[in-house]
Amino acid sequence: MFPELLMNTNPAYEGDGAADRPRRRAQAQRLFSTMMIDGKMRRTINAFKQKSSRLLDRGAFRCAGSTPSRHYAGHHSVPITLIRGSEGRTEDFDDTFYPRHERMRSRWMNVASLRLAGEELPPVELIHVGGIYFVRDGHHRISVAKALGEIYVDAEVIEESC
Secondary structure, three states: OOOHHHOOOOOHHHOOOHHHHHHHHHHHHHHHHHHHHHHHHHHHHHHHOOOOOEOEEHHHHOOOOOOOEEEEEEEEEEEHHHEEEEOOOOOOEEOOOOEOOHHHHHHHHHHHHHHHOOOOOOOEEEEEEOOEEEEEEOHHHHHHHHHOOOOEEEEEEEEEEO
């Protein structure tokens, strides 16, 4: 599913030749710009409401006085809305995976261009703790999936409990 701004164009995956690359790059550029603007507006509104827009920090959810129990939970389709935190990249994306900084553009656009070309990307890596998913690897892939209107993301999940 493509966002409205791409509705009037042919899907990028229909052509995978070199001639299609500039079109995919332009689509990725528009997607990133839209995500930056929408994210800034959302964060501004949340600031007025005195509501945080920050990703939760995995480090703040450590087990008190005990070693956490971890096990591999397998490959799952996880709703993007349940992914609320990060293991180390809380400054790069907000709590709904809008990019927070212009410096994210190049990498974000590379991932988006691959997705627009129909490329299969590896699943993201998540840690599931107390009903919250934290991203270990795959922040850009989650953000691009959100921009493309996807509701779920493929993930390798590690379950952790105290």
